[in-house]
Amino acid sequence: MSHPEASHVRILIVEDEVKVARALKEGLQAEQYECALAHTGEEAFFLLNAEPFDLVLLDLMLPGRDGLEILSAMRRQGLDLPVLVLTARDTVEDRVRGLDSGADDYLTKPFAFPELVARLRALSRRGRSDQTLKLAAADLEMDVAARTARRDGADLDLTQREFALLEYLLRNQGRIVSREMLARDVWQETGRATPLDNVIDVHIARLRKKVDQGQGQKLIHTVRGVGFIIKTNTEAEA
C-alpha cells in the first residue's frame, strides 16, 4: 500500500513502552512515514529541537516528564506542529479534552492501528479535506452530490446509513477501516461501551449483499479482528 501524501512526512513517536513504540514505528514505516523514536520526555525534547518533524505522536504516560508538560513546553517554545496524543482512558482523557492542552487530536489506548493511521493522515493534510464528490472502486461508482451509487452500471438501492457507510469505505479505499472509526465517523458515537459492533456488522452484511451479491469481484472485505476494507482485485492480497 502506498499513499503519496504520507511520503516525506516525518513523525516523532514519543512512547516509553518499548514494544508499543516498535510496533508503531514499524507500522507507520509500512505506511511510508519516516519515524523517529523517543522513549522519554527529555529525549523527545532534544529531538524536537534538533530535527524538523511534521507530526508528533505523544504518549501522555511517560516516565519523568508528563506528556502534557512536554506539550505545553512545546507550545510555549512556539513549536506549532500537529500533535496526536495517546492516552489511557481515565481522567487524563478529560484533561486533554477539557484543558485545551494544545493537542490537535487524541486517541485512547488500546486503539486499532487503522484508526491511528486515519488520524495521522487527517492531521498531516490539515486544512484540505477530501472534497471529492465522485468516488469509484473497480465498477462501483458513487456520486456523493446526487446520492447515487452504481455497481456494474446498475443503481444500488441504499439506505441513508448504508450510503454513508459505503462512502466512508470508498474514501478510505485500500485502507482498513476499524469498527471504532465507523462508530465515530459514520454513527457519531463516542462511547465505546455501547454495543455497536453488532449493529455495524449487520449493516456491513447488508451493504455487502447489495454491493457484492452476484458480482464476480468482491469489493467489501472483512479483516478479522481489525475491520473492513474496500479493495479491488489488483490490490488483492495473496
Place this chain on the structure above:
Amino acid sequence: MRTKSIGFRILLWYGVSISLILLVYSALTFAFFYHRLDRDLTADLFRDAELVMASFNPYEEAGPDSNPDLRDKLETEWEETWVEILGPDGRVVFRYFPRGKASLLDGLPAMDPAERLEMNLKGPAQPHAKVVQVPFQVEEDRYDVRLARTLWRPRRELTTFLLVQALALPVGVFISCLGGYFLTRRVLSPIGRLVAKAQKITAERLAERLPVENPHDELGHLATMFNQTLARVEASFNELKRFTADASHELRTPLTAMRSVGEIGLREGQGEEGLRETIASMLEEADRMARLVDSLLTLSRADSGKASLVFAPVDLADLAAEVAEYLEVLAEDKGQTLSTRALGRPLAHLLVRADRLVLRQAVVNILDNAIKYTPEGGRIALSVTDSPEGPVLAIADTGPGLAPEHAALIFERFYRADKGRCRDFGGTGLGLAIAKWAVEANGGRIRVVTEPGLGCRFLLVFPRLNGQPLET
C-alpha cells in the same frame, strides 16, 4: 488543650467549677459569720453595759479607785473592755481601762449624750473597736455608760475561720476532683474498650462487631451506630471483593483464549492462512478485553463519582425512537418485530431531566439485551407513558423471562442468568449494571417485571419534571 483527652478536659472543667462553687460558698459563709460576730459583739456590749449600770454606785467619790467591786469584776471577768460613765454634768465619774492596754485607747470618743448609740472605731492610730453608749437614770440624775471593746477576738475567730477555709478548700477540691476522675474514668472506660476493639477491626476482620454494653445509653447508641456502619462497609467490601474476583476472572478468560490461540498458532506447519486466522482470533479477544475494560472503567468512574453528568431536559419519546432506530437492524436480523407503539398508542412526549448520553446508554444496553435474549420471530416493544410515579420508559420483550431469583440479581455486575450463554453474544455481563447506574445517576429507578415464559418488561421510572402536567 485541644490535644488533651476528653477525660482530662472534663476533669479540668469539673475542678474549676467545684473551686468556684466552694469559693463563693466560703465568701458567703464568711460574710454571714462576720455579720453575726459583729452583731453578737454589739449585743454583748449592750448587755455588759446593763451589768455595769447595775454594779455602779453613783454615790461613791469619783476617782481612780472608786467602785472597787465593779473594777474587780471588770478586771477578772471581762477582757479588754474600756468603760466610762459620765455623770449628769457630762464629766467622767468612772473610768476603767484594762490594765496595760490603756495606751491602746486613751479615751473614748465624744458622743452625743443621752442617746443609746453604737459606733465603730477605726483608724491608723487606734485599734479597731466597737463602742456603745447607753444612758441610764439614777433617781433624778442621768448618767451615760460607754463601753468599748476591741475587735481583736472576733477578728481572731474570723482569721481562724479563714484559715480553716483556706485549708479545707483545696482539700475539698482535691477530693472532688479525685471523685470526678474516677467517675470520668468509669464513664469513659467503655469508650476505651470500643477503641481497643475498633482497632482490631481490619479489612480482613470486618465481620467483628463492637460490644454493646447497654443499648439504651449514649455509648450503646454509638456502638450500635458504629456496628451498622461497619455492616454497610462489610457489605460493600464483600461486594467489591466479589466484583474484583469476577472482573479478574472475566479478564482472564480472553487472556487465556489469546494465550492458547497464540501457542497453537506458533506450532509449525500452520501456513500463512493459519497464522492469519490465529492473529485475527487473538485480535478479537483483545477487542473483547478492551470492551470489558471500558465497561469496568465506566462503572468504576460511576462508583467513585467521577462521572460528571450534564443535565438537560430529555424527551423520552425522542430518545426511545432514536435508540429503536439505532438497534432496529439487530432485531430485523433476528426476524423480531421492534415496535415503538405499545397497544397502538404513540410514545408520549415526556420530558425528564437527564444526561442524554448516559441515559441513552442505559436504553441501548437494555434494548440490546432484549434483542439478544428474545428468540427469533419474537416481539420487542418500547413505550413511554405517564404514570402516577412519573414518566416511564418501558422495554418489553417476548423472551424466555426470568425466575424471581434471577430477576432479583439481574442488575448485579457480571450476573448472568444463563452462565456461559451470554458470552456467545459478545456480552460483558455489565450491560444491565451500567444501565442501572445510568438510570439512577439520572434520578430514575429501574426494575424488571418478569415471569418465566412471559418475557421481561424493564421499567425506567423518572421523577416528574417540575411543572409538567400529567398527561391524561
